[in-house]
Amino acid sequence: MSRPSTLLLVLSFVGFIALGLPDAVIGVAWPAIRDHFQLSQDALGPLFITVTVGSVMASTATGVILRRLSIGDLLALSCAITAISLFGYTMAPSWIVLVTLGLLTGFGAGSIDAAINTHAATRYSARLVNVLHAFYGVGAAAGPALMTAVLTTGRDWQLGYRIIVGVEIVLAVAFVLSRRYWPPPVPAHEEHHRPARLLETLRLGKVQLSLLVFLFYTGCEAATGAWVFSLLYEARDIATASAGTAVTLYWGGLFASRLGYAFLPADISPDAIIKLCIVTALVGMLALASNIHPIVDTAAIALVGFASGPIFPSLIATTPARVGPQHTANAVGFQISIAAVGLAALPALCGLIAQNWGLERIPVVLTVCWSVLLLLGFRLVTDAKSGARA
Incomplete structure (x- = not known):
């Protein structure tokens, strides 16, 4: 495997770890967030709805977006959007604002998910795709562990999210720097095929x-x-x-x-x-x-x-x-x-x-x-x- 191919594989693994970080962290952060905004237990539902709507919108449009942007550019943009939305969580003046930002969180996550999966489906074997998805579990486990460590040291929940924001920014920079190495979603020997419409x-x-x-x-x-x-x-x-x-x-x-x-x-x-x-x-x-x-x-x-x-x-x-x-x-x-x-x-x-x-x-x-x-x-x-x- 060439050095660029190895780099893209490593970035795909790291991208799935970063995808899992914010997805699972809310479970640990919720009691602190609920106290911060003085919410009832069932108030978390609207956030799940907006995140899901954003994710559905982004992943559905991935095929269209990839006709205009490379996979690397889309991944960089998606990580930046996710970082902005999660930082917005920590600055939100009200629960309604945070729930609204969930649309951006879902859009960023949905784009990352669909873009890396498109790349993996066209370039990697089923063995590697399975290993790739295993690394989502690493992020899903690391997020709650990170937030638990923050809260048990007496820090505010906002710090946990800001650490994840830092990870997303670093990953966005990595995708920008590597964007010329990411191949198109259609392999070279198939490029005579016109990408289908949705x-x-x-x-x-x-x-x-x-x-x-x-x-x-x-x-x-x-x-x-x-x-x-x-x-x-x-x-x-x-x-x-x-x-x-x-x-x-x-x-x-x-x-x-x-x-x-x-x-x-x-x-x-x-x-x-x-x-x-x-x-x-x-x-x-x-x-x-x-x-x-x-x-x-x-x-x-x-x-x-x-x-x-x-x-x-x-x-x-x-x-x-x-x-x-x-x-x-x-x-x-x-x-x-x-x-x-x-x-x-x-x-x-x-x-x-x-x-x-x-x-x-x-x-x-x-x-x-x-x-x-x-x-x-x-x-x-x-x-x-x-x-x-x-």
């Missing part, structure tokens, strides 16, 4: 099917992570430490399987991995819904996390082969966009279900969702293989 891509049946797959997968991943602690602790009377350990094993398993993908034999098909992981996750969720024993619950949760890990990055990595080079940038953008909707929608739906019918309904609902994902995912992979043979 509606042209959206009309493809395999793109529409992939959007359903991404919607259900990210919803299942997020809803499990958000509600499994409450299920174990409140509904099944499992001790706090044990319930927390189960959640840790869930996210740890997701990270480990993505990292471990790099060590699989090179001849293993990403499509086969996607199928195996969906089936395994469904088995784990069925075991959790059965409520057999606390030890079985913990093992089932860890299994679901481990099986979930490779699905998203493997789907991203196989996008060019599925839709063709002229549709890749648009398709990746659409997939990241609908993923943001899934991340917000299914956890919220599970909350409504738990409120009205009890927490034990959540693993049942997720079992149904994984079953639907099994049907959709197998059809997507089968259609892609049929298209490739044709």
